[in-house]
Amino acid sequence: MSSLWQMLVDPFQYQFFVKGLVAASLAGALCGLIGVYITLRGMSYIGHGLSHAIFGGYAAAPLLGVPIVLGAGLWGLASALAINAVTRSKRIGADAAIGVVTTASFALGVALLTRFGNKGPAFDSLLFGSINGVSAGDLALLGAVLVGAVVTFVVLHRQLLFSTFDPDVAAVSGIHVGLMDTVLMVVLSMSILATLSIIGVTLVAATLVIPAVVARMVTDSFSRMLWISTVLGTICGAVGMYLSYHLQIPSGTTIVLTNAAVFLVALVATRGRGLSRTAGLDDHTDTSATVLAGQSARI
Amino acid sequence: MTHPEPVPATPLVSVRDVTFSYGGPAVLHHVSYDVMPGQFTGIVGPSGSGKTTLLKLLLGTAKPTRGTVERVPGLAFSYVPQLETVNWNFPVTVADCVLMSRKPRGLNPRPSRSERAEVSEVLERLGIADLSRRHIRELSGGQQQRMFLARALVRRPSLLLLDEPTSGVDVQTRHEVLHLLDDLNRDGLAIVLTTHDLNGMASHLPHLLALQHRVVASGPPHEVIVPSVIEEVFGARMEILQHLGLPLVVDSVPTESSTVSDLRSSAAITDPANGSVGVR
Numbered sequence: 199m200s201s202l203w204q205m206l207v208d209p210f211q212y213q214f215f216v217k218g219l220v221a222a223s224l225a226g227a228l229c230g231l232i233g234v235y236i237t238l239r240g241m242s243y244i245g246h247g248l249s250h251a252i253f254g255g256y257a258a259a260p261l262l263g264v265p266i267v268l269g270a271g272l273w274g275l276a277s278a279l280a281i282n283a284v285t286r287s288k289r290i291g292a293d294a295a296i297g298v299v300t301t302a303s304f305a306l307g308v309a310l311l312t313r314f315g316n317k318g319p320a321f322d323s324l325l326f327g328s329i330n331g332v333s334a335g336d337l338a339l340l341g342a343v344l345v346g347a348v349v350t351f352v353v354l355h356r357q358l359l360f361s362t363f364d365p366d367v368a369a370v371s372g373i374h375v376g377l378m379d380t381v382l383m384v385v386l387s388m389s390i391l392a393t394l395s396i397i398g399v400t401l402v403a404a405t406l407v408i409p410a411v412v413a414r415m416v417t418d419s420f421s422r423m424l425w426i427s428t429v430l431g432t433i434c435g436a437v438g439m440y441l442s443y444h445l446q447i448p449s450g451t452t453i454v455l456t457n458a459a460v461f462l463v464a465l466v467a468t469r470g471r472g473l474s475r476t477a478g479l480d481d482h483t484d485t486s487a488t489v490l491a492g493q494s495a496r497i
Numbered sequence: 498m499t500h501p502e503p504v505p506a507t508p509l510v511s512v513r514d515v516t517f518s519y520g521g522p523a524v525l526h527h528v529s530y531d532v533m534p535g536q537f538t539g540i541v542g543p544s545g546s547g548k549t550t551l552l553k554l555l556l557g558t559a560k561p562t563r564g565t566v567e568r569v570p571g572l573a574f575s576y577v578p579q580l581e582t583v584n585w586n587f588p589v590t591v592a593d594c595v596l597m598s599r600k601p602r603g604l605n606p607r608p609s610r611s612e613r614a615e616v617s618e619v620l621e622r623l624g625i626a627d628l629s630r631r632h633i634r635e636l637s638g639g640q641q642q643r644m645f646l647a648r649a650l651v652r653r654p655s656l657l658l659l660d661e662p663t664s665g666v667d668v669q670t671r672h673e674v675l676h677l678l679d680d681l682n683r684d685g686l687a688i689v690l691t692t693h694d695l696n697g698m699a700s701h702l703p704h705l706l707a708l709q710h711r712v713v714a715s716g717p718p719h720e721v722i723v724p725s726v727i728e729e730v731f732g733a734r735m736e737i738l739q740h741l742g743l744p745l746v747v748d749s750v751p752t753e754s755s756t757v758s759d760l761r762s763s764a765a766i767t768d769p770a771n772g773s774v775g776v777r
Contacts, residue, residue, distance in 0.1 A: 352606050353604050353606075356599075360597040363587050363594070364578070366582065367577075367578055367648075369558060370574075371652065414588060418632040419589075419593075420588045475586065
């Protein structure tokens with residue numbers, strides 16, 4: 199018994215693990231929180247693409263002599279705003295635009311790392327997340343982005359909710375829907391930037407989507423969905439990081455697998471009722487911004 | 498329905514000689530139209546005639562290619578979209594939905610006591626106060642439309658614009674919506690709606706604007722729902738019968754001995770916009 203207890207508490211004696219655990223919890227909370235808006239707005243693919251785009255910034259920043267966080271942050275922000283502009287213009291398919299911009303950026307990142315070597319975080323860590331090497335700076339960035347996201351969502355709660363539910367009517371009711379879209383894209387890109395080294399490029403989309411989907415499965419209330427998704431994200435982040443230590447596999451992998459396990463439990467517990475709640479989760483996106491942009495073919 | 502004649506006044510919105518194009522052929526040609534205070538107007542025409550575009554111009558979400566659209570400064574208006582445009586599985590209650598359109602005061606995201614009272618009052622007025630905590634998915638078509646109206650009315654508008662408010666709803670809901678709008682108009686609210694439902698909706702309204710890329714006719718139903726206008730707007734030759742003082746569009750002329758009950762049994766009343774047959 200004592201050896202089991204010893205094994206359970208063993209990782210807490212290491213400062214790197216405690217830092218990693220705090221970081222994973224914060225990252226989970228952040229992704230869970232913003233994930234509610236991302237899933238309800240049908241932006242999951244944008245989240246997935248953006249994480250790949252930021253990878254290019256990670257690789258390019260050290261070569262340009264720019265601090266990694268600043269370079270990758272600006273790179274991600276530029277990608278987010280470009281995707282937002284393309285999505286709103288409706289001149290080409292948003293999926294196609296995201297696919298081109300983000301995979302090209304990811305490919306550039308791989309090319310730069312292969313050609314010039316790795317001067318920033320380890321390649322594997324960026325792809326799949328890592329328990330190691332979480333610095334005080336990483337924690338400060340995560341904390342700052344989380345606080346910024348919470349403040350943004352509190353202050354703009356009604357505007358973001360209205361523009362997510364019914365963007366056409368929100369626009370004619372005096373809400374700057376374009377500004378709300380941009381605010382969300384900025385918060386999303388900063389969130390991905392801050393969580394990338396913990397969760398990894400290839401896995402971050404799952405941590406944005408799964409807690410929010412599970413939250414939707416168990417509640418019909420938007421406010422409760424925000425709380426549940428954030429708390430679930432936090433727990434999955436912490437549990438995933440803990441498992442990462444013991445199983446010796448990348449933290450992003452264990453965090454996503456923990457999320458997936460929670461999803462399965464919710465699926466069984468709600469017996470299909472939960473799935474019916476998630477049906478058409480992002481249906482509004484087909485009609486969004488048509489009145490705004492004045493480009494609808496419907497006359 | 499009988500309505501008080503609008504008192505001559507400054508138009509709430511004045512559309513002057515507007516031409517509009519989405520980049521291709523013009524959707525609207527030289528359209529002029531004034532929305533007067535207290536007026537209840539139905540914009541009628543088939544799909545593609547420019548109804549929704551004219552609504553967008555009134556809302557200000559589309560800018561005219563040529564001509565002007567002027568609104569009374571500080572005009573408060575609300576818009577009710579088609580029911581089909583919204584995801585009814587979205588996680589909000591009726592009260593949440595109505596509250597959305599209230600501009601938040603301060604930084605507290607929670608509704609104030611006065612805001613909650615306003616929401617309750619408008620839900621009470623529309624007869625759905627007992628549904629305030631229901632999820633929006635649990636509402637019937639008529640209740641969904643009432644909720645949208647509540648969301649619009651809580652902004653205290655002078656002008657209400659609705660896009661096809663009876664599109665895709667059953668006869669009972671259409672009846673409810675029509676009478677609800679009539680009551681609101683009697684309280685002084687100016688209303689403009691689009692519809693392609695001539696017999697079920699347009700013929701009951703006090704004022705119509707028949708549109709086919711331009712204004713073909715404007716006036717009360719008995720002046721607008723006439724064979725020549727219907728043929729030009731809908732591209733179909735139709736006959737018009739009078740029933741209880743309302744014009745009814747039919748696709749064939751019965752014998753002189755036929756009665757309205759005969760018409761019902763022969764299902765001869767047709768909506769030229771969608772070709773559906775039946776008494777409306």
